[in-house]
Amino acid sequence: MGTTYWPKDPLDGNDMTLLTSILRRWCARYGIEFTAEESKRKAKELVEWFEFGVKDPAELEELIDGKHWLVSRI
Helix, strand or coil: CCCCCCCCCCCCHHHHHHHHHHHHHHHHHHCCCCCCHHHHHHHHHHHHHHHHCCCCHHHHHHHHHCCCCCCCCC
């Protein structure tokens, strides 16, 4: 089996501050403890979107809220 390398930049302090603040707002909005299992799943999702290249805080909040890319059919 081969090894796949995905060159990702490490998260720095500013990135962590941003991601933590987004996650804390999400937890507060839904009344979920910051250390709860659901919060951990959202944190993973948030980091995945960030590493994928989404850096805009508002867009990140929408993505973890499930409000992304609503498409209407004609």
